[in-house]
Amino acid sequence: MARVYIVNDDKWIDVADGAKLIALQDKSSILFACGEGVCGSCLATVKEGGENLEDPTDYEKQMLQNFGAKPGQRLLCQVIIKKGDVKIEQ
Numbered sequence: 001m002a003r004v005y006i007v008n009d010d011k012w013i014d015v016a017d018g019a020k021l022i023a024l025q026d027k028s029s030i031l032f033a034c035g036e037g038v039c040g041s042c043l044a045t046v047k048e049g050g051e052n053l054e055d056p057t058d059y060e061k062q063m064l065q066n067f068g069a070k071p072g073q074r075l076l077c078q079v080i081i082k083k084g085d086v087k088i089e090q
């Protein structure tokens with residue numbers, strides 16, 4: 001079982017190892033408007049534990065570039081957590 005700490009909500013959320021972080025939908029304040037990497041509503045900064053996330057796909061990299069994302073930012077609907085703890089802020 002992996003865990004995600006949402007700074008904005010000040011809470012930990014359990015997610016399955018290997019899950020997409022769209023699993024945080026309805027469990028956090030993060031809005032997943034499209035779920036497909038096109039709207040940018042789920043753009044957030046990985047504060048700690050980035051090594052526990054799969055690297056961005058070429059698609060996510062392209063969309064991050066389109067949104068002018070800063071280093072450390074990810075589109076959570078596209079992110080897969082491998083295991084362990086990750087801290088995220090939006």
Ligand code: FES
Nearest residue numbers: 035037039040077
């Ligand atoms: S929910 Fe739209 S980009 Fe992630």
